[in-house]
Amino acid sequence: MRQSDQPERATYATTVQRKSEREVTVSRTFEGPVRAVFDAWTRPELFKLWWAPKSMGAVLSGCEIDARTGGGYRITFGAGAESATFFGKYLEVTPPSRLVWTNEESADGPVTTVTFEDRGAQTLLVLSELHPAEPPAEAVEGMQVMMSEQFAQLDDLLASLPEPT
Known part of the structure; x- marks a missing residue:
């Protein structure tokens, strides 16, 4: 299909809300089946293709994900003295609808919950971070x-993934 013949993809807003002093949520609808969106969060070969914000020049140099209840993750940006590593444990993994993990790289790391709601060809994703104290504005x-x-x-x-069969 020529690029001009392809239907234009819908774009959706990312909404960030402070739900309480300690809880912040981020929600977004994606064009794609729930399984594909869930896999993009739990399969390292997919996760590393989208997680690092390109505008920051951040390079994801390490990505280990053991997406099962009791498993863990370790994400490293940069290399050597300029690197930063984020890590934690999965408290709950319910494919393809829910992930809950800890952020253990600092004492004030939140517990993150991501829900994936199947809407046919679309997926509503809601990410919630529950912080031990109020995060700065x-x-x-x-x-x-x-x-x-x-x-x-x-x-x-x-958009680049093959259509599910």
């Missing part, structure tokens, strides 16, 4: 920019 504002870019990259990945 600038951190919440930064989520809007960063998550919007990451989710646009996830849109691109989903």
Whole structure:
């Protein structure tokens, strides 16, 4: 199919809301079946293609994901002295509808819950971060920019995947 013959993809807004002093949610609808969106979060070969915001120049140099209840993850950006590693444990993995994990790289890391709601050819994703204390306002504002870019990259990945059979 020629590019001009392809239907234009819908674009959806990424919404960030402070639900309480300690909880922040991010929601977004994706064009793609729930299984494909879930797999993009749980399969390292897919995750590393969209998670690092390209505008930041961040390179995902390490990506280990053991997506099962009791499993863990380890994500590294950069290399050597310039690297930053994020890691934690999966508290719940319910394919393809729910992930819950800890963020253990610092004492104030939140518990993150991601739900995936099947809407046929679309998926509603809601990410919730429950922090041990109120996160700074600038951190919440930064989520809007960063998550919007990451989710646009996830849109691109989903559009490039083969149609499910």
